[in-house]
Amino acid sequence: MEKTISVNKKAYHEYFVEETFEAGVILAGSEVKSVRQGNVNMRDSFVYIRGTNVRLINMHIAPYDKGSFFNPDAKRERILLLNKKEINKLRSKADQKGYTIIPLKMYFKDALVKVEIGLCKGKELHDKRKTLKERDIKRDTDRQISFLK
Numbered sequence: 001m002e003k004t005i006s007v008n009k010k011a012y013h014e015y016f017v018e019e020t021f022e023a024g025v026i027l028a029g030s031e032v033k034s035v036r037q038g039n040v041n042m043r044d045s046f047v048y049i050r051g052t053n054v055r056l057i058n059m060h061i062a063p064y065d066k067g068s069f070f071n072p073d074a075k076r077e078r079i080l081l082l083n084k085k086e087i088n089k090l091r092s093k094a095d096q097k098g099y100t101i102i103p104l105k106m107y108f109k110d111a112l113v114k115v116e117i118g119l120c121k122g123k124e125l126h127d128k129r130k131t132l133k134e135r136d137i138k139r140d141t142d143r144q145i146s147f148l149k
Helices: 009-014 029-036 084-094 125-148
Strands: 002-007 017-023 044-049 055-056 080-081 099-109 112-122
Touching: 009 017, 009 099, 009 112, 009 125, 017 084, 017 099, 044 084, 080 084, 084 112
Parallel strands: none
Antiparallel strands: 002 099, 017 080, 017 112, 044 055, 044 099, 055 080, 099 112
């Protein structure tokens, strides 16, 4: 059973998502409590691979308000857990020009916190306009269909 915590809507607007991976996240105890409350912002975060370490950078998890003064920093680097084969695949694709790795969604899978990361290619301005136009057309047709029912 999945319970979605946060979705990075900006990523779908700024990038074409070509492939997705599920990764575990190493969090401190008070961070998990804050995540359960939904205090997560993934807006400007990205994934960086160095050696065999995959790190989630710039994701904001607000400090737990009932925690002690040992609360970790809100924007610290967090380690992602992936298979070696997945890491090598991500590294080889991310080294190509125009590709980046972006966190798309954070959710609970049973009792574990998971992050869905995507191998993405940046959109240009005309692509963004085209996507918005297609979304508007779909919304209008859905409205007209529901009105006729």
